[in-house]
Amino acid sequence: MKVRSLAATIASLVFVCCKRYQPAAPWSPPDDDDVIEQSDGGLDARSIQDAAALDRSDGGGDARVEARADGDGATGARARRCVTHALPPVDLSATPTERGGVSVAFSGASWGVAWTERVDGEDSVFFVSVAENGRRIDTPVRVTERGYRGRHPHVLWNGEQWMLFSSSSASRFDELWLQRIDARGALVGRARRLTSRDRHDRYPAVARAGSGLVLAFTAELEPRRHQVLALRLGAWGQQLSPPTELVERTTRISDVSIAPLQSGLVITWSTLRSSTFAIEGVRIDDEGQRLTGAARIVSAPHGLGDQAPRAALAATSRGVTLGWEQWSHGTSGSRLAHFARRLTSDFEPVALEDPSATLRAPSIAAIDDETIALAVQRSAGELDQSVLVESRTLDDRSLGPRIRIRGHEGVAEQPVVSVGRGAIGVVTRGPRGLALHRLPLVECPP
Numbered sequence: 498m499k500v501r502s503l504a505a506t507i508a509s510l511v512f513v514c515c516k517r518y519q520p521a522a523p524w525s526p527p528d529d530d531d532v533i534e535q536s537d538g539g540l541d542a543r544s545i546q547d548a549a550a551l552d553r554s555d556g557g558g559d560a561r562v563e564a565r566a567d568g569d570g571a572t573g574a575r576a577r578r579c580v581t582h583a584l585p586p587v588d589l590s591a592t593p594t595e596r597g598g599v600s601v602a603f604s605g606a607s608w609g610v611a612w613t614e615r616v617d618g619e620d621s622v623f624f625v626s627v628a629e630n631g632r633r634i635d636t637p638v639r640v641t642e643r644g645y646r647g648r649h650p651h652v653l654w655n656g657e658q659w660m661l662f663s664s665s666s667a668s669r670f671d672e673l674w675l676q677r678i679d680a681r682g683a684l685v686g687r688a689r690r691l692t693s694r695d696r697h698d699r700y701p702a703v704a705r706a707g708s709g710l711v712l713a714f715t716a717e718l719e720p721r722r723h724q725v726l727a728l729r730l731g732a733w734g735q736q737l738s739p740p741t742e743l744v745e746r747t748t749r750i751s752d753v754s755i756a757p758l759q760s761g762l763v764i765t766w767s768t769l770r771s772s773t774f775a776i777e778g779v780r781i782d783d784e785g786q787r788l789t790g791a792a793r794i795v796s797a798p799h800g801l802g803d804q805a806p807r808a809a810l811a812a813t814s815r816g817v818t819l820g821w822e823q824w825s826h827g828t829s830g831s832r833l834a835h836f837a838r839r840l841t842s843d844f845e846p847v848a849l850e851d852p853s854a855t856l857r858a859p860s861i862a863a864i865d866d867e868t869i870a871l872a873v874q875r876s877a878g879e880l881d882q883s884v885l886v887e888s889r890t891l892d893d894r895s896l897g898p899r900i901r902i903r904g905h906e907g908v909a910e911q912p913v914v915s916v917g918r919g920a921i922g923v924v925t926r927g928p929r930g931l932a933l934h935r936l937p938l939v940e941c942p943p
Contacts, residue, residue: 578938579888579897580921586904587631589624589929590614599931601915601924604654604680607634608915608922611650611661612931622647622663626682627933629917633875635682641665641674642688651701653710653776655732658685662701671697673714676733691728691736692716702755704762706783708714708732713764715741723750725766727785743779744791754810756817761788763817763840765810774799776821778840779830792840795832797823807858807911814866815891819875820859831856831873835891847893854921855884860914862921864938867891870921872912875901884925886936896941905929 640646647665659678697717765778776795806822832846854877904927
């Protein structure tokens with residue numbers, strides 16, 4: 498009996514041990530839909546949970562689109578995404594902004610918006626960060642110090658912090674400055690001057706290039722001597738090489754844009770004469786060195802006085818897409834053109850038309866390899882200023898309807914667009930300042 502009891506006890510112990518310490522199931526990575534990116538480095542757990550809840554409830558997050566793609570296999574993964582409606586706007590500033598430029602970029606978790614605002618008779622640059630669910634992460638912060646004018650901001654996310662470039666100075670010359678900002682929108686240290694104090698440096702535009710950045714800007718050396726320069730920077734804005742001259746002109750140069758390609762970058766700018774304007778461009782390598790000579794892409798009449806018509810540039814899988822505002826027969830309209838290999842004037846632009854209004858101030862951004870987001874200002878009278886947003890293919894086919902955005906008092910002007918994970922962010926100007934409009938991205942109807 499004792500032997501049987503001992504054997505039974507040992508058998509039960511072996512059974513319990515095997516039951517308790519059986520091998521674990523193979524590990525598998527979590528679904529992307531269940532993870533909220535934390536690359537902002539500053540959102541607390543409650544904020545992340547709120548963002549996830551709002552993303553699920555705002556009618557168009559990534560979760561549904563990616564779930565369909567997973568279920569449909571390769572076909573679903575290539576499904577195009579469109580905009581179908583606009584969510585209530587987020588007010589960014591309480592002061593009307595009419596000059597100096599606006600810039601918006603997406604970090605993977607939030608939009609960073611920089612703009613120029615006139616305070617106490619002085620142009621100053623401000624910044625604010627807005628989560629993808631529409632919640633302002635912090636109050637707007639003044640970037641330029643008092644006594645320093647600031648204009649033409651350009652913001653970029655370097656993977657850990659916002660990098661805000663602007664044209665600013667307390668003297669008669671304009672220099673380019675860099676201010677680093679953390680994910681919550683707080684300034685990191687003091688601004689650092691990047692260029693010299695013996696000329697006017699304006700219109701900074703920045704893009705990633707290899708492991709660093711390339712900064713393009715204009716320099717006014719004398720009243721009739723203007724240059725476009727490129728400066729190679731590290732990921733944190735440290736200068737790696739002297740500026741490279743890309744072009745020199747006797748006419749004023751403005752509105753610099755930059756876009757990365759699979760190899761190198763494209764830089765475009767506008768020049769203005771008494772009654773005509775031109776858009777020119779050049780290709781450079783990742784070190785900021787010129788690969789091609791400057792090519793004139795667009796030459797057309799204008800009717801905006803001493804203001805060059807606005808142009809926009811976006812990188813796509815086929816090269817770059819250029820959008821611009823052009824006057825013809827006394828009215829203004831917008832055009833689009835796609836460039837696969839080289840910049841040339843030998844192309845047929847796509848005219849964006851509205852029979853009862855003019856379409857001005859285009860802004861474009863890539864949604865995916867074959868789709869772009871396009872925002873234009875629709876002007877049908879002094880008090881009828883709205884913004885139209887749509888998704889378009891690179892074959893110039895509109896996907897879904899145009900969505901009209903109206904701001905405070907029914908006015909929205911001069912859009913700037915940036916694409917997030919599950920929504921498009923469009924910043925517009927209005928009589929009460931700037932606003933960010935979010936348009937959820939959903940799978941396009943067949």
